[in-house]
Amino acid sequence: MAEDQKVDTQLFQLLSNLLNQVEELTNQEEVELRSKIEALGLEVTKVPSKSTQHLNELEIAKELDKLSAKLDDVDEMISSAMAADPEVQSLLSGTADVWMPVITATADERRNFTASIGDDNSEKQAKSSSE
Template sequence: MAQARKADVDFFQLLSHLLQQVETLTNREEVELRAKIEALGVEITKVPLKPSVHLNEMEIARELDKLSAKLDYVDEMISSAMASDPLVQSLLSSVADVWMPVITATSDEKRNFIRSIRDVTSANDNLK
């Protein structure tokens, strides 16, 4: 479980780093997109509270409904950003082959992906 959280944290750090690179290249600050990435990162990496009692099926269903609502909200935020800013839509579309597999990846796959991205980034930084 801790390794999965670490992979998620690493993934959102990678997203922030990529956004920073885009901002540098375009000389334009993406405040709204940065805030949305940070908010999503907080939600995804949040440590759930340990229940003091075991939940019954109805309570589990309510908790799942709450989580579903949060995911719907995140989807709405991303869709809104894409609809209101063509640059965001273009950016997300052009890198979908990178972020979609990472989002749907297992913890091990995320760690391997992030490790390979760091290797490439380090190699690029050394060339500068």
């Protein structure tokens, strides 16, 4: 773990040095980019807090039951909205390829999905700022 932090520190130091060079060459201060690099560096090197609450199997089962009940409520709301309004049914059916993978994804799949959307947004921003 210490080695990972060392690599992360080196990476963000490299990014900072590259940004300094770009600023020197362009004679423009890149405040927004610098703050993003610093924020990302802090986020990457953040140590997760330890859970103060240790749940036993019975408590975990109760929490899962609560989540299951909430999902049932959501399912009922969606079903009734679809039955009441054909436009809702059409909209949900037409966009299921977008929202279903997110709902049914594992936590790791959601993180990867979120990361890929962040990458797509970065590319779009880079394109629009270069135009």
